[in-house]
Amino acid sequence: MSIQENLKRIQKEIPDSVKLIAVSKTKPIEDLKEAYEIGQIDFGENKAQELQNKSPQMPDDVNWHMIGHMQRNKVKYIAPFVHLIHAVDSWKLAKEIDKQAEKNNRVINCLIQFHIADEETKFGFDLNEFLESHTANNYHSLVNVKFIGVMGMATYTDDENKIKSEFKKLKSIFETLKSDYQFQNFSEISMGMSQDYHLAIEEGSTMVRIGSSIFGARNY
Numbered sequence: 001m002s003i004q005e006n007l008k009r010i011q012k013e014i015p016d017s018v019k020l021i022a023v024s025k026t027k028p029i030e031d032l033k034e035a036y037e038i039g040q041i042d043f044g045e046n047k048a049q050e051l052q053n054k055s056p057q058m059p060d061d062v063n064w065h066m067i068g069h070m071q072r073n074k075v076k077y078i079a080p081f082v083h084l085i086h087a088v089d090s091w092k093l094a095k096e097i098d099k100q101a102e103k104n105n106r107v108i109n110c111l112i113q114f115h116i117a118d119e120e121t122k123f124g125f126d127l128n129e130f131l132e133s134h135t136a137n138n139y140h141s142l143v144n145v146k147f148i149g150v151m152g153m154a155t156y157t158d159d160e161n162k163i164k165s166e167f168k169k170l171k172s173i174f175e176t177l178k179s180d181y182q183f184q185n186f187s188e189i190s191m192g193m194s195q196d197y198h199l200a201i202e203e204g205s206t207m208v209r210i211g212s213s214i215f216g217a218r219n220y
Contacts (some may be wrong), residue, residue, distance in 0.1 A: 003034045005215045014208065018201055021065050023211030025195075029057045029084055031215055035064065042083075044209050048074035067190075067209055069123045069153075072096040082105045086151045086190050086209075087113040089123045091137045094145060101144035109148050110145065111190055112139075114173055116166040124152060127173050134181065149188030149206070150174045154196055161197050165202035174204075191218040 001009075008024070011031040014020055023044040030052065041061055045067025047049035047176050055064060063083035070085060072093055078085075079100035088094050090111045101108040115124035127134070127151060133139075139147060152170040154163045170191055192200025192208035200208060 003031055003215060004038050007035055007038060010210060010213060013198070015201065018205060019207045021067070021190075021207055021209045021216050023067065024207050024210065024215065025055070025068070027215050029054060032058060035214065044211075051082070054079040057151075065209075072084070075100045076103075079106070082108060084148075085110045087111070087123065088147075089125060090131050091139075094139060094142060098142040098145045098188045100155060107144050107146050107162045109146050111149050111151040111188060112147060112177075114150055114152045114168050114170055116152040119155055127176070131181070140182065147183055148184055149186050149190065151190035153193070154191070154200075156195070157173065160199060163199050164203055167191055167200050167205070171204045 011020060013103070019042060020040070021042045021044040022035050022040050022099055025044070036059065042063045042065060044067040045054065048066065048070070051064055051066060051171070064078070064081060065084050065086060066078055067086045070087055070093055074184045075096050079097070085097060085108060085193050088097065097108055097110060112130065113124035115126055123184070150173055152166070154166040157163065169206040171189060174186060174189050177183040188206045189204055190207040190209065191205045194210050194213040197205070197208040197210060
């Protein structure tokens with residue numbers, strides 16, 4: 001199937017309340033334009049410089065999502081235009097985003113990444129670790145960062161019950177921070193990828209990050 005056929009099929013499966021982020025990392029600009037032609041405007045990249053390089057080649061109304069682990073020294077490359085940073089996993093990173101956003105006279109929307117999987121290779125806070133960091137530093141004090149929700153990745157497994165329990169955990173973290181820690185702008189739960197987005201939507205996801213099911217396997 002073509003990129004457009006894949007995209008149309010997935011768009012039909014996703015409720016209007018869930019935003020589809022087309023994960024375009026490693027893909028040529030022609031593939032992104034093919035998706036854009038049928039209305040896809042949200043694209044996700046996991047490397048800041050690839051995102052920076054692609055941005056001027058696409059129309060101005062594209063929303064760029066930084067979905068990968070973010071190195072602090074790379075924030076400056078995307079701060080002028082990034083729509084949403086999904087993976088804030090340390091206070092130092094949050095501070096750097098705030099600094100670069102101020103330089104660009106912007107407020108940058110961000111998600112706090114939580115580690116909900118068994119796999120040690122995935123990044124993110126656990127809840128207690130984040131709360132300690134919040135107590136020590138006060139994430140509400142950042143003027144040029146707006147935290148609008150949470151992000152997480154489930155274990156890569158065929159065990160649907162395990163995946164669902166991890167998504168439930170992220171939803172619970174979202175609700176705890178919104179209600180008990182005054183993260184009043186919280187509205188987004190970014191969870192679900194090609195292999196598990198149906199389960200994520202069942203468990204309350206508001207954003208799914210889908211790459212290979214749209215564009216095919218990654219290019220290396």
